[in-house]
Amino acid sequence: MREGVNPFKLKNTIVPPASITLCALVCIPELVGYFAGSLPALKLSLASIRAHTDQPFDLVVFDNGSCREVVDWLRAELDAGRIDTLILSGRNIGKPNAQRQMLRFAPGEVIVYTDSDVYFRPGWLQAELDIVRAFPNVGEVGGQPVRAVTHFYTDKTRAWATTSGVKLETGHLIPDQYSQDYARSFGLDYAEVSKLWAAIHDHRMTADGVSAYMGVAHQQFIISRAAILALPHERFDNAIVKGDDQLNQTLDEAGFLQLSTADPFVYHIGNAISEEWLRDEYTRLVGETAPPTRRPRRKRCVIGCGVVIARAVCSSSYGAGHSICIISMEAKDGGKSKTAKRLSCPSLLRFDFRLFALLPFTHENRYPCPKRVTRPAWTYAGGGGAGAARFHLLSRPDSTLG
Numbered sequence: 388m389r390e391g392v393n394p395f396k397l398k399n400t401i402v403p404p405a406s407i408t409l410c411a412l413v414c415i416p417e418l419v420g421y422f423a424g425s426l427p428a429l430k431l432s433l434a435s436i437r438a439h440t441d442q443p444f445d446l447v448v449f450d451n452g453s454c455r456e457v458v459d460w461l462r463a464e465l466d467a468g469r470i471d472t473l474i475l476s477g478r479n480i481g482k483p484n485a486q487r488q489m490l491r492f493a494p495g496e497v498i499v500y501t502d503s504d505v506y507f508r509p510g511w512l513q514a515e516l517d518i519v520r521a522f523p524n525v526g527e528v529g530g531q532p533v534r535a536v537t538h539f540y541t542d543k544t545r546a547w548a549t550t551s552g553v554k555l556e557t558g559h560l561i562p563d564q565y566s567q568d569y570a571r572s573f574g575l576d577y578a579e580v581s582k583l584w585a586a587i588h589d590h591r592m593t594a595d596g597v598s599a600y601m602g603v604a605h606q607q608f609i610i611s612r613a614a615i616l617a618l619p620h621e622r623f624d625n626a627i628v629k630g631d632d633q634l635n636q637t638l639d640e641a642g643f644l645q646l647s648t649a650d651p652f653v654y655h656i657g658n659a660i661s662e663e664w665l666r667d668e669y670t671r672l673v674g675e676t677a678p679p680t681r682r683p684r685r686k687r688c689v690i691g692c693g694v695v696i697a698r699a700v701c702s703s704s705y706g707a708g709h710s711i712c713i714i715s716m717e718a719k720d721g722g723k724s725k726t727a728k729r730l731s732c733p734s735l736l737r738f739d740f741r742l743f744a745l746l747p748f749t750h751e752n753r754y755p756c757p758k759r760v761t762r763p764a765w766t767y768a769g770g771g772g773a774g775a776a777r778f779h780l781l782s783r784p785d786s787t788l789g
Contacts, residue, residue: 408495434672452479511652521597526614526643529603530653536602540635572655
């Protein structure tokens, strides 16, 4: 039975949650291979939030199955008062599942989402809030203008812009330097992706003196409460890509505007703090010397007679979260082309093309764009007669898909 009175019943006041909730999603399963630099990137991300956010906010961190060292560091940050709420998942449930849980949990009137490898520049939140207040029915506002997402599930945004009477400009409006910085931060070859982006026109609209570009990238955004409620309750079986795409698609079909700031207020750190200015910021904000960067070792792939086997080397070079994808194939086997699907190593891809040669792969481009690939990461060309085939393989970390 109960004995006495719960002391909290005697308290008249408490400190309620802040009106702004900033949600950060973390998944660092190990500190070797691909993830070797992910903890320093997380430290820099959270430090930049604290240093460059002027408005009061609560920081909610969802750890999605990280290793013990990362969890211990997050617990220490919670104990020190630098994290307001820490949610721990015993296993990786995938980005979209964790993201939806966190967004629905967030108590604030303004809800911000970020990946754990995003650097925030001074004034970032005010710039995004200005867009929320200047435009009606805003679903998402991102802090990075990106030409590649201009037409990514933005039909309703474009329709509104052409009929609302706001100032609308179309053309190559995003400065080249912004696009170069964006491409570099994701390890893309700007000379290659710019050829694809050349056919895309930016759409910039202005209302009440506030300008915004059409489209939102996935790594960071403000999302409205109404937009969160519009998301269907779904359990995703895909680690990243499907949920990211569905988020934009759902908001577009529901009629929400999806916009980004006119200038880049966030920057994708990635899994290594390699840019000198970021290393300087790490020292200034984190108070430690930035860890040295290292080039990952080359992957090993083998071709077997009658079977194609593609394997990523796990812990020793990239970690278990790496994927091998065959992104396109040209095969002459009874006049039929065949396609492959993505899967995470250490699983194997096997396709029977009756190959008669054992030839090596050649390395062409380590880190192409995930959805708009201009050149494959690994290419195999060989075989003769009915077994002639050309395989294009893309190898990239699961944590950056999308």
